[in-house]
Amino acid sequence: MSATGQSANGAETEAEKTSAVRPKKSRNMAWVGYTILLSVLILTAGGWFILQELRSKQEGLGGQLNSKDQQILEVTRQLNALQSEMATLHSQFATLQSQVTTEDSKFERQIGEQSAQINERLNLTRTELGESVQQIQRQLNKTHGDLLVADAEYLLSIANQKLHLIGDVKAVLAAMEAADQRLHDSGDPAVFKVREALAEEIDTLRRLNAPDVVGLSSKLLILEGKVKDIPLFLPHAGKSTGQPAKPEAAAPTSEGEGEGPLDSALDNFKDLVTIRRTDRPVDAILHPEQAEALRQVLLLKLETARAALLRGDEGMYKANLASAQEWLTEHFDPGSDKTQEVATEISALAEQPIRIPFPDISKSLTLLRNIEKLRLEADEAGIKPNREESAKTQSGEPSGEAQPAGAQP
Template sequence: MATQDKSKKQAQANSKSTEPPKKTSQPAVKKESSGGSGIGWLALILTFALAGAGYYFYMQFQASFKSLNSSIQQLNSDSANQQASADQAKGLLKSEINTALDQAQQKIDSAAAAQAESAAQATSQLSETGQRLAETGERLTSLETNTSDSLRILERQIGKNRPDWLIAEAEYLLSVANQRLQLAGDIKTALIALEAADKRLKENGDASLFPVRATIAKDISNLKSTPQPDLVGLASSLLALEGGIHKMPVLLPHSGKIKTTPTAPDERPKFGDWEELATTAWENLKTVAVVRRSDRPIQIMLTPEQVEVIRQSLSLKLEMARLALVKEDEELYKANLDTSKAWLTKYFDMSASENQFVENEINRLSSALIKTPSTDISESLRALRAVPILKLDEEGNAS
């Protein structure tokens, strides 16, 4: 606006300075006024144009300034956001780094602990290995000592002559005889061993061994006079009794077993032959009704199943006696035989010959010997070990 006022004043001044002197003639004055007015209007239009252009450029400048200011603010905002994101990323990265460092430290600590434990175990194993090596060394030393002793004994044994070997064999045979007799009651094997030992001493021919041979002969005589139980024969007798129980008649009345004879389909009774029909009926009636005489009070009639139970009970008692015989349990053996005899006299008909035979067999088996009497044959072994040559060997082994 100041520019426009200034332009107007300048235009007015120019118009006054260039205004020509007034003339008296009227036409001339009118011509000069028309030209000055056109220039003024032109100047005014130019002034307004310049003012509009200046205003337009001013407004454009203002808009550009505002846009620039907004861009600067946006840049500042973006920069702040980027800074915040950078700070956040920095914090996350720092946290991850710290976590990774902690985990790495934990792994390092665990590895160090594992290495320490491994080192401790290795130390312990080394200690155990050293202890084992020491024990092995002690065992080797002991083995060397035992080997040396064995070699010395072997050297002495190799240096023996045949008579010495015969005495050693006789001692071994006497030991076998004592073991078999005391542990298993085997008189037969003990006799064989005693006779073999006496034969070895006879081959030796040393006069100092005669008392030993006399003792051996005494032991042999004692064994031969010792009664030996016939376990096989007794067991066979018990088995035979068990096998004949099903044929033994019982004492109590019972219905027995009705025997039925199958008839062929085409065999039918002929009603014309009355005598044959009556005979057949009578035979069948005799198998159903059996008359027995008894001096005892009449008791209830037993069924075939009950009779079978009585027989099975007697068989079981005899079997238990046989098992006790195998175990050489004399007390149990005789107890089962006594029970079998009581069962026999209570439930079986003792007037029958087969039952009397069973009773006699049970009495014989009860009085039979089932266990070898104890016999001492250790005197001959002690006498042989008292021989000077054996005493020297024992002293050498002890040293």
């Protein structure tokens, strides 16, 4: 029993020990589990917190990246806009450069054309100035003979103009004779042919029966002065202005001599009344203004005839004289001596020719205008005899006295 009891006590003791050890171990394992669980929770919370932090940081970084990207995109757009503007400015600059190049070429072309024109004008002006200087030098180097030749050319030119425009043969002959005298005084041997032609022209004009235009014009002026004294055919009021004034009566020497008031009144009445016999009917009495108008018409016809005479219009000249003759016959007293005298003078003037064909006197002027050619011909004519004379002298032939070429008789 002791042994069995001891074994049973020992088993109980071991069981108690085992049961005592088991709670201790389960408590420790629980604390370890709690600790591990707590650690896991802590790690989970920390991980979650870290994850949240990482997410927040990631979101912040993402927002920053998005803003940076937007800034980069904005900058890119600005760069693209600047590049397009630069391209536009470059094209505009190219266009402006081409326009400037075109304008420069156009301006250079205009400058070149203007320079050419200015140079041409300068050359022309230089040429004209040179010719003017040479002409002035020639004028200064002219001798007295050259001046006489130039004066003769001027006189011949005036003579030609006067002959064909006015027809004054006497003035033309005077000018031609003066020109011939100047050519003679010049002593130039080249004018010999000119003087020959001039002598023929002067002789032709002298044999020409030219009308005296100046004399006919003077006769017409004298005739116009007689118009105021011609009596009219129709009676007219007013005292004639052409009648000479009567001398005043001398003072009576005594009371019985002299005229009374009645005699003076009769004398004045006689001055106002003119008795004239005529076969033509008198149907009106003219006023003084009408009488003066009739005289003015006759004066106008005579003046028109004189103007036609000076112009050389023979048809108009004779037509106006015939009209004046008809007017004189119709409105003035045909029985008056003054009327008959004026009618006779008008008829004589109407019979005078006032225009005849004039000869050509331009040959001498043409030759004188080519005086240089005549001088060359005279010089050649003078050189040729000198050469012939020298040839005869070298051959031993006797030579006579040489007569100067172009000598005038």
